[in-house]
Amino acid sequence: MAETVLRLEIRGVVQGVGYRWSMVEEARRLGVCGWVRNRRDGSVEAMVAGPAEAVDRIVEWARHGPTSAVVSGLDVMAGEGRFSSFDPWPTQ
Numbered sequence: 001m002a003e004t005v006l007r008l009e010i011r012g013v014v015q016g017v018g019y020r021w022s023m024v025e026e027a028r029r030l031g032v033c034g035w036v037r038n039r040r041d042g043s044v045e046a047m048v049a050g051p052a053e054a055v056d057r058i059v060e061w062a063r064h065g066p067t068s069a070v071v072s073g074l075d076v077m078a079g080e081g082r083f084s085s086f087d088p089w090p091t092q
Contacts, residue, residue: 005034005049007079008062012072014044020088022066023058030054033083035090047079047090 010019015038023036023046032054036046048058063074 003049004052004055005047005079005081006055006059007077008044008046008048008059009075009077010044010046010062010065010071010073011042013068013070014065015042017066017068019044019065019069022069023062024086024088026061027058027086030057032058033086034079034081035083035087037089047081047083048086049079049081049083 020036020038027034027036027048030050032048032050034047034049036044039045046062048055059074059076063071065071
């Protein structure tokens with residue numbers, strides 16, 4: 001089965017609201033691998049990899065995040081890498 005790899009940039013109120021840890025839980029639940037991290041500019045960046053349907057579902061989740069987050073923008077770009085788990089920081 002082909003693997004889809006995407007890089008996400010999420011903007012809005014996404015730091016200090018549990019966004020990263022909620023994404024880790026959701027990605028693991030969906031069987032998506034990769035990582036997520038806070039960026040200095042206040043955004044969150046993630047690399048997500050897995051079956052296309054699972055990756056599509058985590059991208060849809062990223063559009064709103066946990067209930068305490070306010071997502072104002074989401075950029076989705078081609079990503080790269082191979083991952084064996086989903087972590088709250090880059091592991092490549």
